[in-house]
Amino acid sequence: MSNDNLTMTERLSQVATRANALCQTVEDQVGIIQAELATNSQATTEAIDLAEETVTSYLSNARGEQSHILLSRNQKMEPSGTSSIQGFNTIGMESFEVTKEGVIHARPENDVDLTGAGAVSDFRSSVFSGYVNGFFNILRVKWKRNSNTHPARIDNNWSSNFQQGALTSACYIKVLNGEVEGAMSEVKAFPNNWQLLAHQQAANSQASRFYAPHTKLDLHSQEGEILICLFGTVSGFVNLEQAGWGIFPELSRV
Numbered sequence: 321m322s323n324d325n326l327t328m329t330e331r332l333s334q335v336a337t338r339a340n341a342l343c344q345t346v347e348d349q350v351g352i353i354q355a356e357l358a359t360n361s362q363a364t365t366e367a368i369d370l371a372e373e374t375v376t377s378y379l380s381n382a383r384g385e386q387s388h389i390l391l392s393r394n395q396k397m398e399p400s401g402t403s404s405i406q407g408f409n410t411i412g413m414e415s416f417e418v419t420k421e422g423v424i425h426a427r428p429e430n431d432v433d434l435t436g437a438g439a440v441s442d443f444r445s446s447v448f449s450g451y452v453n454g455f456f457n458i459l460r461v462k463w464k465r466n467s468n469t470h471p472a473r474i475d476n477n478w479s480s481n482f483q484q485g486a487l488t489s490a491c492y493i494k495v496l497n498g499e500v501e502g503a504m505s506e507v508k509a510f511p512n513n514w515q516l517l518a519h520q521q522a523a524n525s526q527a528s529r530f531y532a533p534h535t536k537l538d539l540h541s542q543e544g545e546i547l548i549c550l551f552g553t554v555s556g557f558v559n560l561e562q563a564g565w566g567i568f569p570e571l572s573r574v
Contacts, residue, residue, distance in 0.1 A: 388488070389568065391554060393406070393408070396550075403418060408474055408475060412465055413463055417463070418461055419435065421433070421459065421547065422457070424440065425455045442514075443547075443549070453567070459549065461547075463498075463543065473538050474551070488553070489552070489554075490551075490565045491549065492548070495544070500539060500540055503536045508561070
């Protein structure tokens, strides 16, 4: 039938039918495009996630394959009398009391509790119960600050000229009273309020080639008491999140 013979209503009806068909075609195409975009978006997200996992795995494995040399002294934390720690300095103290609580040896049955206060068994049950190739001490430190406003710190010899560039500083600590601050912050929390504190510095600027933080451990409160062990600084980035912290070889004894 010729369109010339159609009424205006019939012609409008045909136009509406064709318009509806065109709209449906457009909607169908939009649906196809959206589905493809969703598929591509999911594929992109999965690719990004896989890349992130690959990079994270590579970094973890690479860090685990690095060797680290101790850049500070006396990581085993042997005290010198009852008011100092060998190889460490203190600043800003009115009083500083050190007690050797015990010694962690190869296996828990070899450990020595020197005071009966239970610090050794507390560490073993909370932090690490496995084999130790060597030994280290757990110290109890009590302090009282003087009136100086300078940070009162335990200094692990940043001024010895060995602590620049890429490095990791860390210790295991249990705060019994008071507060500690400083460049080191919590990396991992253990039961019974033990913590792994650490600071890591990358050698990605000229400034870091000449610098290491001076106040790694700030005995911040006016008075306080902590248990502490294995405070040291080593070369490179230690895989703290997965492997934690341990005993490292001293450069002078290698």
